[in-house]
Amino acid sequence: MMIRELLAQRFRDAFAAAQAQGALPPGAPADEIIERPQKPEHGDFACTIAMKAARTLRLPPIKIAQAVVPLVDKGAEIQDMDIVPPGFINVRLSPAWLQGHVEAIRAEGERFGHVASGAGRRVQVEFVSVNPTGPIHVGHARGAVLGSALANIMAAAGYDVTREYYVNDAGTQMQLFYRSLYARYLQALGRQAEMPQDGYRGQYVVEFCQELAKEMGTRLADMPEEQGLAEIGRIGLERMLAAIRTDLEAVRVTFDVWFSERSLFADGTYEKSMELLKQGGYLVNRDGALWFESTRLGDDRDSVMVRRTGAPTYFASDAAYHYNKLCVRKFDRVVDIWGADHQGHVNRVKAVAEALGADPSKLTVIIGQMVALKRGGEAVRASKRTGELVTLRELVEEVGQDACRFFFLARSPEAQMEFDLDLAVKQSQDNPVYYLQYGHARIAGILRNAAERGLRHDDGDVALLTAPEELDLIRKLLSLPELVEAMAQRLEPHHLPHYALELATAFHLFYDRCRVISEDEALTKARLKLVDAARIGMAQCLRLMGMATPDRM
RNA sequence: GCGCUCGUAGCUCAACGGAUAGAGCGCAGCCCUGCGAAGGCUGAGGCUGUGGGUUCGAGUCCCACCGAGCGCACCA
Numbered sequence: 001m002m003i004r005e006l007l008a009q010r011f012r013d014a015f016a017a018a019q020a021q022g023a024l025p026p027g028a029p030a031d032e033i034i035e036r037p038q039k040p041e042h043g044d045f046a047c048t049i050a051m052k053a054a055r056t057l058r059l060p061p062i063k064i065a066q067a068v069v070p071l072v073d074k075g076a077e078i079q080d081m082d083i084v085p086p087g088f089i090n091v092r093l094s095p096a097w098l099q100g101h102v103e104a105i106r107a108e109g110e111r112f113g114h115v116a117s118g119a120g121r122r123v124q125v126e127f128v129s130v131n132p133t134g135p136i137h138v139g140h141a142r143g144a145v146l147g148s149a150l151a152n153i154m155a156a157a158g159y160d161v162t163r164e165y166y167v168n169d170a171g172t173q174m175q176l177f178y179r180s181l182y183a184r185y186l187q188a189l190g191r192q193a194e195m196p197q198d199g200y201r202g203q204y205v206v207e208f209c210q211e212l213a214k215e216m217g218t219r220l221a222d223m224p225e226e227q228g229l230a231e232i233g234r235i236g237l238e239r240m241l242a243a244i245r246t247d248l249e250a251v252r253v254t255f256d257v258w259f260s261e262r263s264l265f266a267d268g269t270y271e272k273s274m275e276l277l278k279q280g281g282y283l284v285n286r287d288g289a290l291w292f293e294s295t296r297l298g299d300d301r302d303s304v305m306v307r308r309t310g311a312p313t314y315f316a317s318d319a320a321y322h323y324n325k326l327c328v329r330k331f332d333r334v335v336d337i338w339g340a341d342h343q344g345h346v347n348r349v350k351a352v353a354e355a356l357g358a359d360p361s362k363l364t365v366i367i368g369q370m371v372a373l374k375r376g377g378e379a380v381r382a383s384k385r386t387g388e389l390v391t392l393r394e395l396v397e398e399v400g401q402d403a404c405r406f407f408f409l410a411r412s413p414e415a416q417m418e419f420d421l422d423l424a425v426k427q428s429q430d431n432p433v434y435y436l437q438y439g440h441a442r443i444a445g446i447l448r449n450a451a452e453r454g455l456r457h458d459d460g461d462v463a464l465l466t467a468p469e470e471l472d473l474i475r476k477l478l479s480l481p482e483l484v485e486a487m488a489q490r491l492e493p494h495h496l497p498h499y500a501l502e503l504a505t506a507f508h509l510f511y512d513r514c515r516v517i518s519e520d521e522a523l524t525k526a527r528l529k530l531v532d533a534a535r536i537g538m539a540q541c542l543r544l545m546g547m548a549t550p551d552r553m
Numbered sequence: 554g555c556g557c558u559c560g561u562a563g564c565u566c567a568a569c570g571g572a573u574a575g576a577g578c579g580c581a582g583c584c585c586u587g588c589g590a591a592g593g594c595u596g597a598g599g600c601u602g603u604g605g606g607u608u609c610g611a612g613u614c615c616c617a618c619c620g621a622g623c624g625c626a627c628c629a
Contacts, residue, residue: 032569039572048571054609061609086609088572131629173629198628289627300556300625307627314629340623343557369558370622410577411566414558416622418565423578430591432577438591445589486569498567501576512593531588553591 002115003077004045004482007091008034010078011047014071023067027056036479043082043090044475050087061087098474099462105477105533113480113540118159118488124325125151126259127337128248129166132240133177134202136247136392138419139339143368144392145408145546147337148253149493150366152544157488162331163255166321169237170261171314176200178233182225184209185232189221208239250396251404252546264320270312273323273356274305282355292319297351315345319352326358335491336365337413343367364491369416371408399424402547403433409545410497432501437550439504440542443535444551446516450528455517457532460525469510470530476506477537484544500541507534 001009011033018024030052037046050065057064065083072081079094105112127147130140148163155161168174180200186193188210195201212220212235220228241258248254264270277283277292283305284291290306292315305316325334338345346365354360373390396404398421407424410432411417424431450457465471483499486492516527539549 035569035571037572038568038575042572046571051571051609084572086572090572133629168629171629176628287627291627304627309627311627313627318629340558342624342629344624345629346557367558367623372622407565415566416559420565423565430578434591435577438589442589442592449588490569494567498576505576508592511588515588517588553589 002482002485003093003478004034006077007045007047010073010075011049011068011089013073014068015049015053017071018067024064025057025059027053029053037088037090040472042084042088044093045091047089047091048087050083050089054087065089093475095466095471096463098471098478099465101474101478102462102465102529102533105536106529109536110540112536113484113544114156114158115481115485115488116158117485118154118157121159121332122162122330123154123159123333123335124162124164124329124331125154125335125337126164126166126325128253129168130244131168131171131173131177132237132244133173133200134240135204136244138373138390138392138395139371141251141392141395141404142371142408142413142417143337143339144248144253145251145405146366146368146413146493148546149405149409149496149544150335150337150491152546153484153487153493153496156484156544159333159488162257164257164259165255166259166261167241168261168314170265170317172311174233174237178229178236180205181209181212181232181236182229185212186221188213189218191221208236247391247393247396250393251401259321261317261321264317264324269324269328270317270320273320274316276323276356277305277319277352280355292348292352292355294348294351297354299347299351303348315348315352318345318349319356322349322353322358322363323356326353326362327356332362334363336363338365338367340367340369366413366491368413372416372418374418374420375422395421400433402437403431405546406433406436406497409493412492412494432497433547434553436500436504436538436542437548438553439507440535440538441550441553442511443507443531443538446511446531447528447535448551450517450524453517455524455528457525457528460527460529461522462526462529464523464526465530467510467514469506469513470527473506473510473530473534476503477533480537480540496541496545500538500545503534503537503541507538510534 012029015024015029019026029049033047033049033052035046035048037043050061050068053059053064054061062083062085065087069081069083069089072078074081077093077097079092081092082090084090108114125147128136128140128144130136136144151161151163176196176198177200179196183193183195183199184205188206212232220232222228223231245255274283282293282296284293288308289304291302292305293302295302303315304313305319306312322334325331336349346367349365350360350363353363399407403424407419465474480499480503483495487495510530514527516531517524542549
């Protein structure tokens, strides 16, 4: 059990005991009674049970606190407790208990920070899922980084995680893309060909088709148009997906499953989900098109599923896809990460999930707000259609993968953010990314140094770690598992970069105040143990964020 | 016009309904003849967009307004 939960239990027991003795009137305590104070002088934890019960018990919070505190089992964990107006109970952990965790952390090693809150539950995180009609650009970077970090965190929380990319390989946009490729290919062969209306005019299409013309010669042009189009589409899709995969790997974003939209039509999932909607009476015919009545389930407008032409819309296959996620593969939890431009689809998808018989509360859609790219003071417009694109690849080359990940991760998804390219590069000598990694490298340096001197610290006595900076570092390390659990539960990875900075600060401060390798052999060994624990914690943070853990810089 | 999201230090951003709202960058100073100065310390800098409300307590919840972004297709 984690310390936080253990404390909550102790306070609930004491509260009940006080009631049993008649010291407090009956009434249930609140659910959330333990929190982390902002100020260190307020202790390691604060219990708010007294203030939260004041109303129902009709007693001043101070009186309640005074009745509860004497009955709390302090065990080996609690050093002391203070009652502070208006009714906080501040808890200080015992140094011995803190010190013991240095050993615990070292014993856990790479598993330190992992918790079991998600054990036995399967979660799917679907993210990026960009149409394979062009390279990944910076607008997608945020969701990519966010999704991969969230998946890492969920895995650390014990979930069985599937990282998934939904490949829209079936829609009208793809047809348009294929026709654009075909036209550019013919042009590359020197033939007359017109780009389709609203076609993909990016330079990458031109370049790709020139290569293709070189490779294939006129072979694809000599086929009947329909066949050539299909063939060039097949090749284009394959190459585009490969490029997307490579670009994503450059920011350490990988997937377990690349799920094909077309497969939903091939394996009958689409038919099945449409049939279910029909049986539920959610489908109506209007003007020759088939509509899903999402307004019956709280949406603000109905949605077309099958066009008058007979072609299913994107939404129809998305309905089938979510049927697959929730009812076929039966994930316990499904997280979709979308861009702000898909905001209006959230209620629609939730409605259709419900109509398909799934529990919509299992589905969470995280909307990542737009990223405004700036270069100097100038806004950079990124758009595939106009061909003015700033690719993810360019961004990574400019600011580096670690900086890229850190900056995207440090902001909560719903906050619109600005990313100034010049600033990110200019800051690179003095930016938080280096602060963290320098901390890790510094730790590695000390351990290297100790090893070179033949110092072994397995028999170090952690009871010697009594300096405030030492205990603060241990405290900070200890809160990582708690943070992982909270982030997984709330689906909020953005706390991790902030925690990592605090951990680095605690280490740097310790380093500054407490000489590790000294003439005092016993203290040296004890401190080396702490440094080792700090290495484990720091590395875990960086790994969860998908950042490098350099031993030297 | 309607819907969703967001307005917090000069800039970029944090803050389970809790205590004197915190970091980083930038700015002004100080600290290496001992393990990595890519570090540490000190200081200046805020009516949390505005106005109401809910309660022991509001940056956080509710209402109105102002401002920004994104939606409101038989595109995805």
